[in-house]
Amino acid sequence: MTASPTVHDDDERRLAELGYKQELKRKWSAFSNFAISFSIISILAGCFTTFGQAWNNGGPVAISWGWPLISIFILLIGFAMSELVSAYPTAGGIYWWASKMGGPVHGWFTGWLNLIGLIAVTASVDYGCATFLNLVLTNTVDGWDGTLNQVFLLFVIILVLHGLINVFGQPIIHTLQNVSVWWHVFGAAVIVLILMFVPEKHQGVSWVFTETFNNSGFADGSNSSGMFWLYVLPLGFLLTQYTITGFDACAHVSEETVGASRAAANGLWQSIAYSAVGGWILLLALLFAATDVPAINEAAGFSGAVLETSLSSGFFKAVIIISTVGQFFCGMSCVTSMSRMTFAFARDRGLPGSRVLSKVDRNGTPVNAIIFGTVAGLFLTLPALYEAPNGAPLAFYAVVSVAVIGLYLAFLIPILLRLRMGDRFQPGPWTLGRKYKVIGWIAAIEIIVVSVYFILPFSPAGVPGNADFDWKAVNYAPIAVGVVLLAVAAYWFASGRKHFTGMRSNVSE
Structure with a gap:
């Protein structure tokens, strides 16, 4: 169904009111807008690649109870952001909102944090995809040993492919997003059915909803101490918090979406809600099939071990392939979102080389922004070449x-x-009304608490001063984010405040 010219005119008029001319091609439907965030959230990616994080830090309860609990908090964050994208439907999204409501310095730091996050999520998704593809090749190709170097090679190939798809596949990229949705829906359904009917035995309901593990090394493995409940278990919530993220993509492609003020707002919160339900069902199916606990523990909680110990070779490969393809779609969507944000931030002179990064080709594709983001993701993932002492992929x-x-x-x-x-805030057609206060404060507190936990060590060997301290086990997230923030702050005071003024209009009155 083709949108009427009036809708297109209203979208372009609203974009002009926000200060920009229509440079990106506006041909994404409301479903396509929803599809990109749903694809980036990707229950076929996060539920599998970070399953071990929850398994080792809390065990089944970190998944069966942790997933729905954290999902509710993330949905509240989504509601708060839906109101903002409805009022300000621009590709800059997050940093643009901060610039508009706070000022250039707020937009500057928001933009850089958003860019770092988008590059990192692209890299992590593609590395996860490489890990699963490596599993397929190890069980299929003679002579393929599945070493860290081979995984990294696959990661580079996948990253390059995603860059090429986004550069040359622009005319059909929105269609690929739609295909991705149905792959995730039907693929997840097939996996759940396989896990329900193929394994010879399953765990009981009591085990799935009450069993706790502590394979982190903290508190001497205790799963009942205060250390377990206040430190170890929250680390397991990274599974949910990581999987259900990237939904700001709805904002970043809003300049390409028809009826963006409503479509992007609805797409954002709906992508969270549907992923939360589908992901929980998928994770419960994995837990019920996780009957060989010692083997899964030996594999550091890797979800592939759950599948390998509960399924025959053929069904195991089928599930891994379904998940790998879903992760490939997810990485493709991540590059799309990341490149749009890079383009918009550069358009407002927020990045070095902004004039180059804000260029689009004749198809309306930000080619330079795509190349920049994929190369940055490659460098960010270099520590993954080193294996942690406990064998877990801590990098x-x-x-x-x-x-x-x-x-x-x-x-x-x-x-x-x-x-x-x-x-003083002027809402768009999608608004929270008076509920914005309670929703906004709950969302803000949850983000602050989560951010503190995820800069903490994942294992005792990563704690400075510990007798078993090993640099390979260090959580370098606070180092990476801290160094970048210091550099961004220095850049702001050196020259950023002179050339970044927030929104830089490129359309005349």
């Missing part, structure tokens, strides 16, 4: 933490600014 979890911290801190700033504005 991968650190990249995940960078993504979570960067994205959610970027969400926090405009949410707090919205609360500060109060009745």
Whole structure:
């Protein structure tokens, strides 16, 4: 169904009121807008790649109870952001809102946090995809040993492919997003059915909803101490917090969406809600199939071990392939979102080389922004070449933490600014009304608490001063985010405040 010219005119008029001419092609439907965030959240990616984080830090309860609990908090964050994207439907999204409601300095730090998060989430998704593809090849191709170097090679190939798809596939990229939704829906359904009917035995309901593990190394493995409930278990919530993220993509492609003020707002919160329900069902199916606990523990909680110990070779490969393809779609969507945000931030002179990064080709594709983001993601993931002492992919979890911290801190700033504005805020057609206060404050507190946890060590070997301290086990997320923030602050005082004024209009009166 084609939108009427009036809708297109209204979208372009609203964009002009916000200060920009229509440069990106506006041909995304409301479903396509929803699809990109749903694809980036990707229950076929996060539920599998970070399953071990929850398994080792809390066990089944971190998943069966932790997932729905944290999902509710994330949905409240989504509601707060839906109101903002409805009022300000621009590709800049998060940093633009902060600039509008707070000023250039707020937009500057929000933009850089958002960019760091988007690059990190792109890198982590593609590395997760490489890990699963490596699992397929190890069980299929003779001579393929599945070493860390081979995984990294696959990661580079996947990252390059996603860059090429986004550069040359622009005419059909929105269609690919739609295909991704149905792959995730039907793929997840098939996996759940396989896990329900193929394994010879399953765990009981009591085990799934009450069993606790502590494989983190903290508190001497205790799963009943205060250390377990206040430190170890919250670390397991990274599974949910990482999986259900990247939903700001609805904002970043709003300049390409028809009827953006409503479509982007609805797409944002709906992508969270549907992913929360689908992801919980998928994770419960995994838990019920996790009967060989010692083997899964030996594999550091890797979800592939759950599948390998409960399924025959053929069904195991089928599930891994379904998940790998879903992760590939997810990474493709991440590059799309990241490149749009990079383009918009550069358009407002927020990045070095802004004139180059804000260019689009004749198809309306920000080619330079795509190349920049993929190369940055490659460098960010280099520590994944080193294996942690306990065999767990701590470098991968650190990249995940960078993504979570960067994205959610970027969400926090405009949410707090919205609360500060109060009745001075002029909402769009999708609004929270008076409920914005309670929703905004709950969202803000959750983000602050989560950000503190995800800069903490994941294992005792990563704690400075510990007798078993090993640099390979260090959670480098706070180092990476801290160094970048210091550099961004220095850049702001050196020259950023002179050339970044927030919104830089490129349309005449």
